[in-house]
Amino acid sequence: MQFNRKVFFTDWSARTNLSLTPERQAAVTALLDLIEADPGFAQIREIAYFLATVRWESNHTFAPIKEKRFNSQTRPREWASQNVYWQTGFYGRGLVQITWEVNYRKASKKLAGMQFKLNSGSQLTLTADSLVQQPDLTMELSIAYAIGARGMREGWFTGKKLSDYIKPSEAPDYAGARRIINGVDRKDEIAAMAAQFELLLRAAASA
Numbered sequence: 321m322q323f324n325r326k327v328f329f330t331d332w333s334a335r336t337n338l339s340l341t342p343e344r345q346a347a348v349t350a351l352l353d354l355i356e357a358d359p360g361f362a363q364i365r366e367i368a369y370f371l372a373t374v375r376w377e378s379n380h381t382f383a384p385i386k387e388k389r390f391n392s393q394t395r396p397r398e399w400a401s402q403n404v405y406w407q408t409g410f411y412g413r414g415l416v417q418i419t420w421e422v423n424y425r426k427a428s429k430k431l432a433g434m435q436f437k438l439n440s441g442s443q444l445t446l447t448a449d450s451l452v453q454q455p456d457l458t459m460e461l462s463i464a465y466a467i468g469a470r471g472m473r474e475g476w477f478t479g480k481k482l483s484d485y486i487k488p489s490e491a492p493d494y495a496g497a498r499r500i501i502n503g504v505d506r507k508d509e510i511a512a513m514a515a516q517f518e519l520l521l522r523a524a525a526s527a
Contacts, residue, residue, distance in 0.1 A: 321361065321525065323352055328524035335516045338380060347382035354465045360473055364521045365492045365514075366482045370472055371521075372494075372513035373501060374415045384464040387412030387419070409455055414464035416471060416501060424451045424458070426476060427467045436462040472500050492518075 329348075332340045351374065361367050371382075378385050389406065392399040405411060410421045418427060428451035435445045438460050444450075450457060457463055467476075475481035478499060485497035494511035498504055 321364070321367075322356055323521060323524040324527035325349060325352065325524070327527040328352070328520050331520060331523070335520055336375075336513070344380075344382060350461060351382060351465065354462070354469075358469060360469060363486060363488065364525060365486045365518055366473070368518035368521055369482065369486060369492070369494055369497050369510075369514040370469060371517045372510050373472065374468060375513055376506060376510050377417050377501070378415055384414045384459045384461060385417075386459070387417055413455060414458040415468040416464075416477070418458065418467060418471075418477070421452060423477070424455055425449065427451055427458070427471070430470065430474075430476065431463070431466055434466070436460065436466070438462065475500070477501055478503075 329340060329345060332338070338344065348371075351371070355361055355367055355370075361370070374382055379388075387402075389411075390399040390402050402411070405420050408421060410419060410424050412419045418424060428446060429448045431446045432448040432450075433445065435443055438444055444457075444460075446457075446463070451463075458467060471477055473482050475484075478501065480497075480499045482497065482500065485493040485500070492514070494514040495504075495507045497514075498507035498510055
């Protein structure tokens with residue numbers, strides 16, 4: 321599946337209500353490059369929901385980020401909940417913010433043996449414990465993308481996967497699809513984002 325970049329970005333600001341900064345355009349372009357090279361995505365609606373999830377989880381940057389630490393004085397309950405895994409070093413990183421050692425280990429095992437091009441341009445073949453030994457590898461775009469895309473398609477995070485909510489010839493359940501990542505948190509907002517991306521992607525695919 322190929323997408324015309326000029327067409328895709330023409331209506332970006334109007335559809336997404338996000339300014340098209342050079343950094344944001346570069347990040348989204350890099351994602352589209354990876355999506356086009358990924359045979360695992362067969363439906364535009366799957367891609368639309370993936371992009372919507374990345375937008376939300378990356379704080380609208382569309383690039384891998386590290387989880388923001390809550391303030392222990394102003395948000396003590398959230399800080400305490402977060403601290404359980406934060407102190408181990410396995411806090412949220414990447415495009416979909418995986419947390420806890422068990423999830424880093426799962427992703428590492430799933431991707432073991434695969435070769436990735438790092439941001440520096442060098443190549444790295446992951447082992448079954450690479451992401452446990454070096455959690456910051458999840459900040460590498462190619463690895464973060466593989467975790468996000470495959471994880472959402474295969475149900476790594478909650479057991480729910482894209483095909484549970486997005487099926488051929490049926491209206492997509494974009495709101496329900498939030499369960500792939502995080503229950504129903506912000507489900508309607510992310511569903512609206514997915515609908516916006518679907519329109520952009522369809523226009524760019526037909527151009």
